[in-house]
Amino acid sequence: MSNPSSSRENGSSLRRNILACLTKLSHGSAPFISTFILIHLTAPVMANIGGSSLSSQTMLLGREYYQTGFGEKYLVLGPLALHVLSGTTKRLLSPQKQPPRPLSTLLSWAGYSAALFFLPIHFMTHRVHPTATTAPISGVGPSELDYEFVKLGLQKWPLASWFLYTGLVCSVALHMADGTALIWSTYFRRQGRKQAGGKGGKWYNRRTKVLAGVVLPVLAGLYAVSKEPLLLFSSMARRYEAVFNSESWIYRL
Secondary structure, rough: OOOOOHHHHHHHHHHHHHHHHHHHHHHHHHHHHHHHHHHHHHHHHHHHHHEEEEEEEEHHHHHHOOOOHHHHHHHHHHHHHHHHHHHHHHHHHHHOOOOOOOOOOOOHHHHHHHHHHHHHHHHHHHHHHHHOOOOOOOOOOOOOOOOHHHHHHHHHHHHHHHHHHHHHHHHHHHHHHHHHHHHHHHHOOHHHHHHHOOOHHHHHHHHHHHHHHHHHHHHHHHHHHHOOOOOOHHHHHHHHHHHHOOHHHHHHH
């Protein structure tokens, strides 16, 4: 007869190993995502210096990293899917005696709000819908999809656009800040998890720096873009408008 106590120990050991593996997958995918985010957010920041023209040039250069056949699959979408799935699976498998991080924490709240709401809308609007080959979109190519597209959205649908851009940038930046601190304390500090929680003034200082160093420059750049006149042919403007209206329900509210 099998020993119930031994079976429970084996089950607990297997769960611990799985959870440890999921943790490593979540942490290992984070640097790829952070690299993409920093490259992607450089474009709107550049608008503070050279307007939408410099932003468009910067974005086109960045696409050489994250929008190639290899880069998009294996350096962006793959790590992003792995990060979300490993974190969610770990949450579901965590035992009651060692519950996962509460959803009310900023790290969890920011991560899931970005992954489940802001990011899908952004990806569909800026990546998927522009590739539709049917009229009137007629396949807006990468070289045609520059910051005039962002500018039109900010001017024609200001409330929806500002809500989505601000929510996406804030949630991603804050999740990245707290996540980076957690990974750093886990692997590079002997104090370990004790300092990862960010209690006292540390969490405030870290998040304040993120808001001042990342969020504000990005939003200021978008504001600069929104104040420029549109430099579009009417035919291209209609194609852009069709992209925003194509199943992007929030732009039709």
